[in-house]
Amino acid sequence: MTNFIDRRLNSKNKSTVNRQRFLRRYKNQIKKSVSDAINQRGVTDIESGENIFIPKKDLSEPIFHQGEGGVRDRVHPGNDQFTTGDRINKPPKQQGQGGGQGDVSDSGEGEDDFTFSISKEEYLNLLFEDLELPNLEKNQLDKLIEYKTVRSGFCAEGLPANIDIVKSLQGSIARRIAMTSSKRKQLKEYQQALENLKLDKHDHVQEEHELLKKIKELENKIAKVPFIDTFDLRFRNYAKQAVPTSKAVMFCLMDVSGSMDQATKEMAKRFYILLFLFLSRTYKNIDVVYIRHHTQAKEVDEHEFFYSQETGGTIASSALELMDEIINERYNDKQWNIYGAQASDGDNWADDSPHCKSLLVNNILPKTRYFSYIEITQRAHQTLWQNYHEVAQTHANFAIRDIKEVSDIYPVFRELFKKNTKNAA
């Protein structure tokens, strides 16, 4: 008595729970690995998961086992040269290499790292775990309108190109049936009567003649009903529907003057990555524009943005001007959701800061969905902060925060977007 059972369609992921347990247990190591990884990946590289390294030592499950020393007797196969009493010198120091002398190696003290991959979702979950990601609710999207033509039923009038043949012919058939049914009924009656007359033994020449005439008339009438009529025509109807655009552009503005060191830039980079990942959960296509500035602003690629060093003073307005220019040139604010993120250590020519303010208020903020400014500094705030602070008071889509350490970035990020949901509510 034997049963065959096909289990192939059963759930494959019996171990999923255990995998989650594993991730949970090693969350700290994994998170460290994840945040290390942030620095290594590009801002826009979000498609991939991540390889996680955990030192094997941390993973070992200890059991009592036999250690070193003592006497060991082993039996091996394939003797080709030994006779009883032969002595073989051990290699210096490392014992137990000679003839596969090693005992059970279960202590897990190997030095390899334990490496495995986590999926994109797991990566994002870990990355955003401390953040309660605020929903950029629909109201963030609704203002921005792009039209899409969609089919919406049929109508009686329209362009010849839009004629729906099937629908029109259905209308034609219906009309013909409707217009001829009473006549056909009568026709049938006459034909029946004619038939009856013919079967009758007596002659009814007169009556037959009349009936035939009537039949002829009716047939003519039926034939006169047109095969197709303008009344039958149906046209496909199209309507314009407003759709929120799925395109977004993210402007990264950064001060690269001499006062910004690499560590500060790394912090800014993390902020940009977070913002990018966040936006990528909402929008399908995201452009990223990198603008760096000292006394002049320049649009650059990602690598140059983060790794080139410039010296000199700082005029922040140059970057804002360039941003405004690029928006006007390439990113129509009717079609693009525009986000701005500016990072700086707060240094700016004192005279320039009011100019920044007016640029923001008049040119940039009306077009952008959201603009955030983070100041990465340990020192006191300067004029740029003060001016921006005033803007923040009056504009809901502008936010400023200061960041002192790397660990501030997640909370600040959360805070920034929390504020937004409150306003939306």
Add this chain to the structure above:
Amino acid sequence: MERGDNMTIKNEKALEQTKSLDDCPDWTFDLLEQYQAEIDRVAKHYRLETYTNQIEVITAEQMMDAYASIGMPIGYSHWTFGKKFIQTEQTYKRGQMGLAYEIVINSNPCISYLMEENTMPMQALVMAHACYGHNSFFKGNYLFKSWTDASSIIDYLLFSKNYIAQCEEKYGISEVEATLDACHALMNHGVDRYKRPQKISLDEELKRQEERAEYLQSQVNALWRTLPEMKKKQNTKQYHFPSEPQENILYFIEKNAPLLKPWQREIVRIVRKISQYFYPQKQTQVMNEGWACFWHYTILNHLYDEGLVTDKFMLEFLHSHTNVVAQPEYNSKFYSGINPYALGFNMFIDIRRICEHPTEEDKRYFPEIAGSNWLDTIHFAMENFKDESFISQYLSPKLIRDFKLFHIHDDAKDNFVEIGAIHNEQGYQQVKHKLANQYNLSNLEVNIQIIDANIDGDRALTLRYIPYNDIELGKSKTEVLKHLHYLWQFDVKIVQEKANGEDEVIAQCPEATTKKGD
């Protein structure tokens, strides 16, 4: 004429079809059943007693799942299984490791997993190997008969999975996980080696579980009831607790740990029971695999002799079979110890040879079995031995010569290793003896026993390590002690007797804080 010719051709075809089974590489369920029926017939012919077979076809991924949960079809959730799964998946994906063709579970009905990827000859091999070889071993071997209860294991695993899931809900995943970690660290020391365990069954388990929890707790309370006067300056104890050293550490913890919560005791018990269930498998690796290989080899050859399987089938089968029972030599880069499949298979083949075609030497070494009925003899061998005694009993000089076995004696004090014995007349006994010892679990697993629980004083728990051949206790001992401490919740230490007869503390938890008895 023509008609007649056609007829004969048709008849021949019909004849062929009834004669040999389809040998196309792709399997179907129909074909599996045909092969299974034939194998079953032959197995019965050789008097293989089996549990009912339940053959489940699974995918590679499911096989990895099964791997990760050490072959248990239902396992409780724990991170270590997740780790194993990730490891298996990695090595498999990199192509460093092939998956086993089958996994078979000692249960009634006996569950075997066939992998979807296997070709038809492989499936036939696996069925003969697992469903008749392993299965009959589980049913016949004395260790399995007396130490495991095949009919209730699935129920018990189900019970434990649900119970642990409930605990996680009630007490939090972290607490349960910590308890399980601690139990896993001591899993090898949760086995009764000499006392036969009680049969376990789901119904009883459920019924008794709650009673037991209460009862146990009350016992513990009684044990630990502290009377203030007794605590005073009683450093010299009048009696020992436990009265005899205890080697089943988990059992001792379950019954006596002072502060464990009832659910934790139950978890300790679950881990202990599962460990006990796997204990016979550890002791019969060579025999079990050897027996299964012997039977897939014998059964499929029998089918071939009857003309039921084709040459093509046999070639593929023999290819796989040869790989499985290959034994690389000590200086080969593939060598990683003695292959239990090779040793076991060849021993059973050799026993049959001794019975059927004994040489003078065999008659000298095996007077009782030389020339006896081979089927009776190998059934007897399968039923009444474990690896260690099986090798002592049946390893023949011929096999020692075939394997060219030699014994290396390695004393850590010397800077050389010595060849103790080789495959010659003088060496047979010693090689056999040393090889048998190599499979003696009590030499492989460390000997640690609980010798004292200071129930009148500071509740400290003392364990003794008794070295085998002067081998030290491995470095992980402090880590394991931390786990033991988690369960016991008072000081724990391990002592070892020094050359001068005094006990020396070799590990303790919490770490030594130069505290003298007050």
